[in-house]
Amino acid sequence: MAPAKVSVGNAEIISLVDTPMEFPWNLFFPNNSPADFEPYRGRYPEAFGPAGFHTNAVCYAIRSQGKTILCDTGIGPGPIAFLGGIRGRLLEDMRAKGVQPDDVDIVVHTHLHGDHVGWNLSADGAPNFPRAKYYAPQADWDFFRKALDANPQMAQVIPLHDQGRLELFSGELTLTPEVTTLPTPGHTPGHCSLLVSSGGEGALVTGDLAHHPAQVDRTEWSSGFDTDPAAAGRTRAKVCDRLEAEGLLAAFCHFPEPGFGRLVRLEGRRVFRAL
Numbered sequence: 001m002a003p004a005k006v007s008v009g010n011a012e013i014i015s016l017v018d019t020p021m022e023f024p025w026n027l028f029f030p031n032n033s034p035a036d037f038e039p040y041r042g043r044y045p046e047a048f049g050p051a052g053f054h055t056n057a058v059c060y061a062i063r064s065q066g067k068t069i070l071c072d073t074g075i076g077p078g079p080i081a082f083l084g085g086i087r088g089r090l091l092e093d094m095r096a097k098g099v100q101p102d103d104v105d106i107v108v109h110t111h112l113h114g115d116h117v118g119w120n121l122s123a124d125g126a127p128n129f130p131r132a133k134y135y136a137p138q139a140d141w142d143f144f145r146k147a148l149d150a151n152p153q154m155a156q157v158i159p160l161h162d163q164g165r166l167e168l169f170s171g172e173l174t175l176t177p178e179v180t181t182l183p184t185p186g187h188t189p190g191h192c193s194l195l196v197s198s199g200g201e202g203a204l205v206t207g208d209l210a211h212h213p214a215q216v217d218r219t220e221w222s223s224g225f226d227t228d229p230a231a232a233g234r235t236r237a238k239v240c241d242r243l244e245a246e247g248l249l250a251a252f253c254h255f256p257e258p259g260f261g262r263l264v265r266l267e268g269r270r271v272f273r274a275l
């Protein structure tokens with residue numbers, strides 16, 4: 001099993017698993033035939049499950065300059081009816097990996113989909129990360145607030161705003177001198193990634209820049225959950241080019257866990273090489 005923790009200069013990134021998930025291919029990738037993915041099965045066997053696309057809801061904790069930053073909060077305790085009654089176990093996995101919920105100084109959301117905000121609040125409405133300041137992209141807040149009936153996950157976000165714990169941001173936000181948000185729109189209007197730079201090393205926590213590792217090669221393949229598939233494809237192409245060119249470590253939260261790897265070129269194709 002690949003390590004759950006990596007160092008980036010003086011910073012550290014810890015992969016935290018909320019839950020595995022499986023989706024029918026044509027639900028997750030409605031513009032592709034499932035056969036499109038078959039050539040990638042040998043390289044990425046863990047992304048293929050018996051019922052379809054096999055993925056995970058993974059979150060990342062970043063330790064930087066004395067701060068603990070939690071990037072995304074998973075699908076939540078569930079049970080999630082439309083995913084077969086699955087239940088997340090983020091808090092349990094955090095404790096097992098030495099990250100206590102009370103340690104978290106900052107919670108930052110790459111975007112406001114339901115599998116990224118699920119553990120914000122406990123059942124009684126108190127924050128699960130009581131010391132943390134929460135951050136969310138302004139453009140996602142504006143977008144999802146417009147249609148609350150279709151976006152029940154906002155029940156995990158709006159109360160934080162009412163409690164004065166949530167700050168909305170746009171563009172590049174400096175969380176510590178080593179960790180900055182990078183706008184990567186398309187999957188959602190305000191989608192962002194986190195750039196970690198320390199001691200001459202770099203990493204990108206990508207959020208939902210891509211879901212299946214085949215998409216680092218076929219950047220134009222979009223998930224049915226991309227709100228603007230064309231923009232998502234352009235962003236994916238641009239950021240994957242950068243990851244490959246700069247040799248940055250990447251942390252892809254929906255790739256086979258723990259999601260750490262680099263984009264490299266093999267026989268003319270770009271591949272995700274897990275650590």
Ligand SMILES: [Zn+2]
Nearest residue numbers: 113115116208
């Ligand atoms: Zn997601």
